[in-house]
Structure formats: structure tokens, C-alpha cells
Amino acid sequence: MEHVVIIGNGISGVTAxxxxxxxxxxxxxxxxxETKYFFSRTALMYVYMGHMKFEHxxxxxxxxxxxxxxxxxxxxxxxxxxxxxxxxxxNNETLAYDKLIIATGSKPNKFGWKGQDLEGVMGMYHKQDLxxxxxxxxxxxxxxxxxxxxxGLIGIELAEMLHSRNIPVTFLVxxxxxxxxxxxxxxxxxxxxxxxxxxIDLRLGVNLKEIKADENGHVKSIIIExxxxxxxxxxxxxxxxxxxxxxxxxxxxxEIERGVKVNRFLETNIKNIYAIGDCAQQHNAIxxxxxxxxxxxxxxxxxxxxxxxxxxxxxxxxPGHWFNSAKFMDIEYQTYGWVWAETKExxxxxxxxxxxxxxxxxxxxxxxxxxxxxxxxxxxxxRHHFFDKVLTEKRSVEYVLEHLADxxxxxxxxxxxxxxxxxxxxxxxxxxxxxxxxxWIRIFSKS
Amino acid sequence: MKIIKQTGLIIFxxxxxxxxxxxxxxxFRLEQAELDSFIKEKQYKSTVINDELSKAVVTSEDLxxxxxxxxxxxxxxxxxxxxxxxxxKYDAEKNWAKKGEQYQYKIFGKPHSLSFTLAKKAGNRxxxxxxxxxxxLTFGLGIIGALLFIVPDVVLLGxxxxxxxxxxxxxxxxxxxxxxxxxxxLVTFYILLYFYPDFIVNWVxxxxxxxxxxxxxxxxxxxxxxxxYCTVMSVMAVRMYIKYRHNKYQILRTTSVLFFQIxxxxxxxxxxxxxxxxxxxFKNAFPLDxxxxxxxNLDELLASGGFGLFILxxxxxxxxxxxxVMVYFFGxxxxxxxxxxxxxxxxxxxxxxxxxxxxxxLSWRVERIVIHTVLIFVLVMTGFALYTFFSGANEVIGIKxxxxxxxYGFLIGAIFAGVIGTGFYPIFGNxxxxxxxxxxxxxxxxxxxxKSRFRITTNGGQCISCxxxxxxxxxxxxxRAYAQKGENIVRSSxxxxxxxxxxxxxxxLKLENGPEKGRINPTEILLGNDVNLMDLINEK
Numbered sequence: 012m013e014h015v016v017i018i019g020n021g022i023s024g025v026t027a028x029x030x031x032x033x034x035x036x037x038x039x040x041x042x043x044x045e046t047k048y049f050f051s052r053t054a055l056m057y058v059y060m061g062h063m064k065f066e067h068x069x070x071x072x073x074x075x076x077x078x079x080x081x082x083x084x085x086x087x088x089x090x091x092x093x094x095x096x097x098x099x100x101x102n103n104e105t106l107a108y109d110k111l112i113i114a115t116g117s118k119p120n121k122f123g124w125k126g127q128d129l130e131g132v133m134g135m136y137h138k139q140d141l142x143x144x145x146x147x148x149x150x151x152x153x154x155x156x157x158x159x160x161x162x163g164l165i166g167i168e169l170a171e172m173l174h175s176r177n178i179p180v181t182f183l184v185x186x187x188x189x190x191x192x193x194x195x196x197x198x199x200x201x202x203x204x205x206x207x208x209x210x211i212d213l214r215l216g217v218n219l220k221e222i223k224a225d226e227n228g229h230v231k232s233i234i235i236e237x238x239x240x241x242x243x244x245x246x247x248x249x250x251x252x253x254x255x256x257x258x259x260x261x262x263x264x265x266e267i268e269r270g271v272k273v274n275r276f277l278e279t280n281i282k283n284i285y286a287i288g289d290c291a292q293q294h295n296a297i298x299x300x301x302x303x304x305x306x307x308x309x310x311x312x313x314x315x316x317x318x319x320x321x322x323x324x325x326x327x328x329x330p331g332h333w334f335n336s337a338k339f340m341d342i343e344y345q346t347y348g349w350v351w352a353e354t355k356e357x358x359x360x361x362x363x364x365x366x367x368x369x370x371x372x373x374x375x376x377x378x379x380x381x382x383x384x385x386x387x388x389x390x391x392x393x394r395h396h397f398f399d400k401v402l403t404e405k406r407s408v409e410y411v412l413e414h415l416a417d418x419x420x421x422x423x424x425x426x427x428x429x430x431x432x433x434x435x436x437x438x439x440x441x442x443x444x445x446x447x448x449x450x451w452i453r454i455f456s457k458s
Numbered sequence: 459m460k461i462i463k464q465t466g467l468i469i470f471x472x473x474x475x476x477x478x479x480x481x482x483x484x485x486f487r488l489e490q491a492e493l494d495s496f497i498k499e500k501q502y503k504s505t506v507i508n509d510e511l512s513k514a515v516v517t518s519e520d521l522x523x524x525x526x527x528x529x530x531x532x533x534x535x536x537x538x539x540x541x542x543x544x545x546x547k548y549d550a551e552k553n554w555a556k557k558g559e560q561y562q563y564k565i566f567g568k569p570h571s572l573s574f575t576l577a578k579k580a581g582n583r584x585x586x587x588x589x590x591x592x593x594x595l596t597f598g599l600g601i602i603g604a605l606l607f608i609v610p611d612v613v614l615l616g617x618x619x620x621x622x623x624x625x626x627x628x629x630x631x632x633x634x635x636x637x638x639x640x641x642x643x644l645v646t647f648y649i650l651l652y653f654y655p656d657f658i659v660n661w662v663x664x665x666x667x668x669x670x671x672x673x674x675x676x677x678x679x680x681x682x683x684x685x686x687y688c689t690v691m692s693v694m695a696v697r698m699y700i701k702y703r704h705n706k707y708q709i710l711r712t713t714s715v716l717f718f719q720i721x722x723x724x725x726x727x728x729x730x731x732x733x734x735x736x737x738x739x740f741k742n743a744f745p746l747d748x749x750x751x752x753x754x755n756l757d758e759l760l761a762s763g764g765f766g767l768f769i770l771x772x773x774x775x776x777x778x779x780x781x782x783v784m785v786y787f788f789g790x791x792x793x794x795x796x797x798x799x800x801x802x803x804x805x806x807x808x809x810x811x812x813x814x815x816x817x818x819x820l821s822w823r824v825e826r827i828v829i830h831t832v833l834i835f836v837l838v839m840t841g842f843a844l845y846t847f848f849s850g851a852n853e854v855i856g857i858k859x860x861x862x863x864x865x866y867g868f869l870i871g872a873i874f875a876g877v878i879g880t881g882f883y884p885i886f887g888n889x890x891x892x893x894x895x896x897x898x899x900x901x902x903x904x905x906x907x908x909k910s911r912f913r914i915t916t917n918g919g920q921c922i923s924c925x926x927x928x929x930x931x932x933x934x935x936x937x938r939a940y941a942q943k944g945e946n947i948v949r950s951s952x953x954x955x956x957x958x959x960x961x962x963x964x965x966x967l968k969l970e971n972g973p974e975k976g977r978i979n980p981t982e983i984l985l986g987n988d989v990n991l992m993d994l995i996n997e998k
Contacts, residue, residue: 053923054926057924061623061625061626062929067925067929070939209617308920312919331986331988334919336922336965341619341620343963343965345920394917420915425707451972
């Protein structure tokens with residue numbers, strides 16, 4: 012029986028395993044050094060915040076793996092021997108494979124800051140980071156202040172976590188505004204306000220110079236590059252992005268660049284070895300996507316795809332329209348299609364913000380053809396299926412606005428803002444768009 | 459703010475301590491005249507009971523309620539023992555006529571209920587004579603303290619939004635020692651209420667004036683329970699309003715369930731009594747209202763003229779037409795989460811415990827077996843009840859209808875719905891009864907599962923499997939298992955509380971009453987990936 016070995020038990024690896032099991036009878040082994048059972052990494056923050064216990068982040072009960080004949084092995088791979096078709100553990104144990112899937116995800120970036128390996132300095136990525144945080148920042152007596160270095164999603168989540176235990180946080184962001192490499196100025200500004208409203212000391216446009224230690228090798232303070240200011244703190248969170256976790260592959264025959272290089276079938280240069288998820292790097296970017304996508308959903312989609320290929324149904328990774336979501340403190344964010352931080356030549360934008368300053372939508376469309384390109388929504392939930400369809404059907408911005416009631420996914424009885432949104436659009440564009448009543452027929456019709 | 463909160467907790471605990479302490483206060487004794495009128499009222503044929511009770515409780519001694527209760531029960535036992543002795547004697551003598559005569563002298567009824575009725579008359583010094591003051595020191599301090607504890611959350615919880623911070627780090631909400639204490643307290647309360655009402659007669663005194671002002675009658679332990687129920691729900695509803703103030707669905711639902719509890723379950727039945735009509739809760743549908751077709755209820759309704767007949771017809775229409783039609787359009791949530799009293803308590807008092815319900819496959823299996831067994835039990839029992847009502851026989855295939863009714867009343871009505879159903883909140887989550895025991899939930903569930911427009915829609919491929927939805931599902935549904943597959947949640951047990959949708963950080967879940975078509979949508983590959991597995995399968 013063919014033996015499929017999967018390195019990494021994150022969403023990519025586990026999805027691959029589940030789909031291979033659905034499609035075949037192959038022997039499957041998943042190797043991880045982090046935890047025995049698959050858990051949702053994105054939910055780690057809720058464990059620290061006390062919303063959930065760690066067990067709750069595990070989507071499958073322990074019996075699931077046995078029942079589905081997926082062998083879980085705890086261990087750290089130090090090498091891959093491609094000629095013998097085996098992986099070598101750090102204790103020199105070996106395991107032979109017929110097909111190998113590399114799904115090792117990523118690791119937090121460190122940029123060679125002085126003091127970056129001190130006690131009390133950590134990323135917020137692994138289960139072990141959570142354990143460290145619980146040790147160094149259990150409450151605001153042990154941790155008088157924490158400094159977070161690096162904007163982005165993990166940074167703001169870490170800030171929210173610490174805030175939930177009333178630990179004062181200083182948040183150093185290199186950009187002039189939070190996450191404005193990704194978000195347009197308006198949304199970014201809204202989030203700046205939200206961060207400040209939660210009493211987080213947000214410092215924009217600053218870099219970390221160094222982390223200073225006390226006599227025990229524990230972090231004592233940090234110095235800001237631009238101002239030379241020293242901030243006393245007990246914990247430093249490094250959240251300046253992630254990069255593929257592939258150091259152990261460097262000595263093998265497998266071609267790597269920043270990540271493991273793969274083609275559209277998620278195959279590496281070595282036959283029978285595949286790479287998926289955060290650690291995979293496309294030779295050529297797909298559409299407007301980056302070549303490495305460190306997103307939950309794309310990892311899952313690659314897992315689904317590689318399973319097809321491995322089970323003799325060679326399938327290219329063909330992600331559909333871009334989408335993503337996040338939550339910043341109390342503000343939910345969803346995006347469908349593309350809304351770049353900077354408006355491109357051919358693009359026109361429409362921005363509406365609710366008077367509360369906590370809800371907005373930003374629509375991107377083609378200046379000439381009025382074709383809908385994408386939407387950012389903050390504080391209003393929208394239906395994925397709706398936008399997937401309008402993007403596929405290449406609908407106009409007018410069509411999207413007319414049917415905004417179909418798109419709304421907020422809970423029942425929530426205040427609807429569609430009339431206000433459309434009124435503003437009409438005013439700004441001298442148009443006469445009329446909102447159509449929500450229609451189940453349209454919502455459920457297949458594109 | 460924290461100081462106010464802590465002060466509130468202290469005041470609440472003082473109120474609770476006095477409330478508990480009240481049980482042990484006061485003295486109970488009867489005057490001979492009171493006893494005489496009681497025996498006359500009860501029309502006891504026993505000649506022994508008067509002497510026995512007189513010896514026991516017409517006394518100058520200061521009896522506490524436990525001594526009083528044990529003396530009364532002893533007196534009843536003595537009387538019954540006396541006649542049992544005679545029965546045995548005449549039996550030995552084969553004097554059948556005499557033996558038969560003795561049975562009328564035996565006194566039936568639950569000993570603690572008889573003792574409760576007497577204790578209620580037997581006077582008391584503390585609780586009965588200073589009702590207003592004592593009410594303030596118990597209920598009053600409890601309410602004030604609880605509100606002082608709850609209201610500062612407006613500020614302490616920060617901006618409106620889901621704030622479940624620290625729930626699993628708190629001994630009260632994580633099966634810690636506070637949770638276990640709450641469990642012991644609640645279970646004890648229900649055991650006293652159902653099986654030892656005489657022990658809590660002092661509590662009943664506290665609400666006598668309120669009962670008299672509504673129905674014109676002194677309070678029973680059930681009035682006390684109803685009043686306490688409404689009070690607890692109201693106070694905890696304030697907590698719901700604060701916690702979910704950003705969520706209009708939760709606000710409206712809490713208001714609705716509170717309204718139906720206070721007006722329909724509490725005030726209307728009591729007011730009906732004032733107008734000498736049968737006590738009836740118009741929203742309580744069979745089979746949750748399991749004694750609706752019992753002989754005593756049918757007799758009472760039929761004896762109450764046109765109004766009784768109206769209730770009879772309304773009860774039947776509610777059960778066989780309104781309930782299924784409403785479930786078709788809105789799912790069972792219209793009842794379980796918007797109307798039902800049991801649901802109302804679960805959603806208010808029980809909300810802090812919702813995350814404790816088990817989501818394992820094993821508990822789901824147990825749930826399906828147990829809840830459907832209860833439904834079958836209630837249907838068989840009702841069949842028996844109706845058969846005996848119309849036929850006049852008191853047994854079917856050799857089984858006494860009364861026996862079945864007693865077993866159900868004890869096992870399901872008291873132990874399951876009360877002691878376990880509410881007492882186990884702090885350990886097994888807040889809808890133990892709704893999930894494992896309620897026959898109406900089982901009935902509504904069938905309709906919801908197979909013929910309804912209701913479902914929880916999942917939003918394409920947006921789920922990140924974080925598990926908040928599953929954790930906070932009070933019905934123990936593994937919501938995430940569906941959401942991560944992009945499958946709509948169409949489950950019998952979903953009561954549509956809407957909390958999964960509220961706690962989802964990615965906006966994935968929405969309660970919808972859409973068209974039936976496409977409600978069940980098993981998906982192989984999620985939205986976002988342009989592989990269409992169905993096409994692939996069709997191509998093969």
C-alpha cells in the first residue's frame with residue numbers, strides 16, 4: 012500500500028490527509044513536532060483570552076484519527092533523503108515514504124534585532140508561544156507592560172490578547188498607519204482609532220532598535236530607533252510577519268527559494284514530493300495573488316487539491332476569487348475580490364463610512380467599464396457566495412449596489428445600511444441606482 | 459467600577475445567606491381551633507388523626523420546621539399504622555366487610571406536602587410576621603446586590619461586542635469550586651422544592667402578600683418558585699442586555715422570552731385563579747405540558763364551562779397546528795428561544811454556563827436516545843390517560859394509568875426537568891433539559907429537521923475552524939464541523955439562540971428562514987477553490 016507522509020499537522024496537511032482518505036485507501040502518516048492533534052492556529056488567541064480551552068481549538072476528537080486510519084507521529088524532521096525516499100528525524104530515526112507532502116507552514120520573522128532571543132521575547136504563532144505567554148504574561152503584576160513589534164494581523168491579535176488581561180501594551184508599527192500596506196487609508200485610519208480606543212499605546216512610523224536584557228537574561232526594555240526612547244517592559248512580541256518554515260529542507264535536492272518551489276500541481280522539482288500551504292511558493296504568481304500565500308483558506312484549498320493529484324486525479328491548484336476575513340478588536344473585516352491599498356490607474360473607489368466610525372465599505376471598480384473589482388467591508392457581514400458570483404459574472408458596480416440586500420449577511424434585526432450607502436453613491440456619482448428587495452431566488456441561483 | 463461590582467457581590471451573598479438562613483428561623487405550632495378547622499376542611503374520616511396531630515403540634519414548645527415536619531409526618535404514619543393494624547386484624551379474622559371499611563380512614567398524599575399545608579397555617583415568628591422587612595433582606599438584597607454586580611459591566615466589558623474574556627479562567631464558569639457550589643445549591647433547592655416543600659415554608663411566607671395581591675390566595679411553593687423564576691430571569695436578562703448590547707437579535711429574544719415568562723407563565727394563570735378559572739399557561743404546549751390530558755385536568759377544564767372548553771381546544775390547536783406551522787416557517791427557535799419558560803431560564807440564568815455543554819459524538823448519541831425515549835414515554839402515557847378517561851377503566855393491559863403518570867411525574871417532571879435540568883447548569887451547561895429531556899423539543903426537532911425553512915447558513919469558505927461557535931453552543935452541536943465544510947446547519951436540536959453567529963469572529967454563521975430548496979447542502983469542496991468535485995465525479 013502506498014505510504015503518504017505529511018510533514019505538518021496544520022490546516023493544509025490535515026485537509027490533504029482527510030481528502031486522501033476520502034478518495035483512497037492509502038497509508039497516511041502525519042508528522043508534527045508541535046502538538047499531537049490538529050488544532051486551529053488562528054484560535055490560539057482565544058485560549059489565552061479565556062474564551063476557550065485548548066481542547067476546543069481541536070476540530071476533531073482524538074478517536075477521529077484512528078477511525079480514519081491516519082497515523083499521527085510526534086517528531087521533528089531534520090532532513091529529507093530524496094534518493095532513498097525517506098525522512099530523517101532529529102533523533103536519526105527514519106521513515107520511508109512513497110509520496111511526501113511538505114506542509115510545515117511558516118515561522119515568525121526575526122530581523123536580527125539585538126536581543127531578539129532573550130527570555131520573554133516571543134512570536135505568537137506556535138502552541139509553545141502561547142505557553143511562553145502564559146508563563147511571562149499571566150497577569151499585569153508579572154508583566155507590567157508588553158511591547159509588540161510589527162503591525163499586521165498577528166500583532167493586533169496579540170495586543171487584544173494582552174489587553175484582555177489588562178496588561179498595558181505598546182504597539183510599534185513601522186508603517187505610517189496600521190496595516191496600510193494592505194488596507195486603503197480610510198480603513199487603516201479606522202483601525203488606528205479602534206486600537207487607541209482600546210487603550211493600546213499605538214506608535215506609528217517607528218522601528219525597533221534593540222531589546223535590552225536584565226541581569227538574568229530576561230527582557231527589560233526596548234529602544235525605539237527613531238526617537239531613542241526606552242520603554243520598560245517584561246514581554247516583547249515579535250509579529251513582523253512570517254516566512255516559510257523550510258530550514259530543514261535546505262540540504263536536500265528539493266528546490267527552494269523563500270518557500271518550497273512548486274508548480275500549479277503543487278509538485279516540487281522532485282517526483283512524488285509536494286508542498287502546500289504557507290511554505291509553498293508558486294513559480295509564477297497566480298493572477299494577482301502573491302507567490303506565497305500565508306492564509307488559512309489557501310492552505311485548505313491546496314490540501315484539497317493535492318489530495319486529488321495524489322489520488323490519481325491530477326488537479327491544478329486553481330484558487331477562485333480572492334477573499335479573506337479578520338477581526339480587529341470589535342470590528343469584523345471581510346474582503347472579496349481586490350481592494351488594494353493604493354488605487355490603480357484604471358480603478359475608481361467608493362467609500363462609505365457609518366457615523367459610528369466602526370462600519371464602512373470600500374468598493375473598487377473599473378473607472379471605464381464600471382466592472383466590480385472588489386469590496387472591503389468592516390462591521391457589516393457580507394455573503395461570500397454573492398460576491399463570488401458577481402465577480403465570476405463580471406457584474407458592474409451598479410449591479411452590486413442594487414443587490415446589496417442580497418449580499419447582507421448580518422444577523423436578523425440588525426440595522427441595514429444599504430439605503431444610506433446607495434444614496435451616497437448616487438449623490439457622488441449622479442446616478443439613480445435603486446435598491447432591490449432581497450431575493451432568495453437570486454441568492455440561491457448558481458452562477 | 460470594580461468596587462461597585464465587589465460590593466454588589468457582597469450584598470448579594472448577604473441576601474443569599476439570609477435567604478438560606480430564613481429556613482431555620484421561626485417556630486411552628488398550631489392552636490387546637492386551627493387544627494379542627496384544618497381537619498374539617500380536609501374531611502378526614504380517621505378519628506385517630508385529630509389526636510395524633512393534636513399531640514404532635516398543638517403545643518407550647520418552640521418547634522422549628524424540621525421538628526414540626528417530623529412530628530406531623532409521624533402523626534400521619536401513626537394514624538395510617540392504626541388502620542393498617544385493623545386491616546390486618548380483620549383480614550386474619552376473615553371479616554371482609556370490616557376490613558373493607560377501614561380503607562376510607564387511610565390518608566393518602568405525600569407526607570411532606572401534608573406537612574407543608576399544616577406548616578403554612580402553623581404560624582411563624584420571623585418570616586411571617588415581618589414579611590416586608592424579611593423580603594427586603596432576602597429578595598431585596600439579592601436583587602440589589604446582583605444588579606450592582608452586573609451593571610458595572612457596561613463599563614468594565616469595554617466597547618460593545620463579544621466579550622468572553624476569562625470565561626475559562628473563572629472558577630464560576632469553568633466547573634471550578636464556585637461552579638460546584640452553585641451546582642450543590644441549585645440541586646438542593648430543587649430537591650427541597652419538589653420533595654420537601656415544608657422545609658422551605660418560611661420562603662413561601664415571604665411571597666404571601668404578593669400572591670394575595672395577584673390571585674387573592676396565599677402562596678404555595680409553586681408560587682414561590684414562579685416568583686423566584688421571574689425575578690432571576692429579570693435580573694439575568696439585564697446581564698444579557700449588557701453583554702449582547704451590540705446584537706439586536708439577542709436583545710429582542712431576551713425581551714420576548716422574559717415577556718412570555720412574566721406575563722403568560724406567571725401573571726395570567728394567577729389572575730385566572732382570581733376569576734375562579736383554571737390555572738393555565740397559554741403558551742405551554744403538550745407534550746412539555748405533559749399533564750394536559752390527565753384525567754384531573756380534563757375534568758377540571760370540562761367543569762369550568764365555556765372557558766375550560768376554550769382552553770381544551772386551544773391546547774390541542776397549539777400542539778397540533780400552531781407549533782408545527784410556526785416551526786415550518788421559523789424553526790423551533792420561535793418556541794425554544796423566544797417563548798418557552800425553560801428556555802427562558804436557560805438563556806438568562808444559564809447563559810454564563812453555555813460553554814460547558816459537551817460536544818462529543820458520544821453525548822450526541824446519548825442525547826438522541828434519551829430525548830426520543832422521553833417523547834415515546836410521554837406519548838404512551840398520554841395514550842393511557844386518554845384511554846382511561848374515555849373508557850372509565852383505570853388500567854390498560856394490566857398497567858395502572860396512575861402508576862405511569864406517577865413514574866413520569868417523578869422521573870421526568872421532577873428529577874429531569876427540575877433537579878437535573880436546572881441544577882446541572884453549572885456543570886453540564888445550560889440546556890441539559892432542553893437537550894436531553896424535553897419531549898416538546900424532540901417533537902419540534904423532527905419538524906425542524908425534516909420540514910422547515912430554518913437553517914444556519916455558513917458563509918462560503920470563510921470558516922477558520924476556530925471553534926468559538928461549537929464552544930458556545932448550549933445544545934452541544936459541533937457547529938464548527940458543519941461550518942468548516944460550508945454546510946448549512948440543519949439539526950433537530952438547534953434552538954436558534956443565535957450565539958454561534960454572535961461569537962463567530964469571521965461572520966460565517968447566520969440564522970435564516972430561507973426557501974426549503976437548497977437548505978441541505980452537502981459540499982465536498984468549499985467555495986473559493988475552483989475545483990468542482992461534482993463535475994469531477996460526473997466526468998468519471
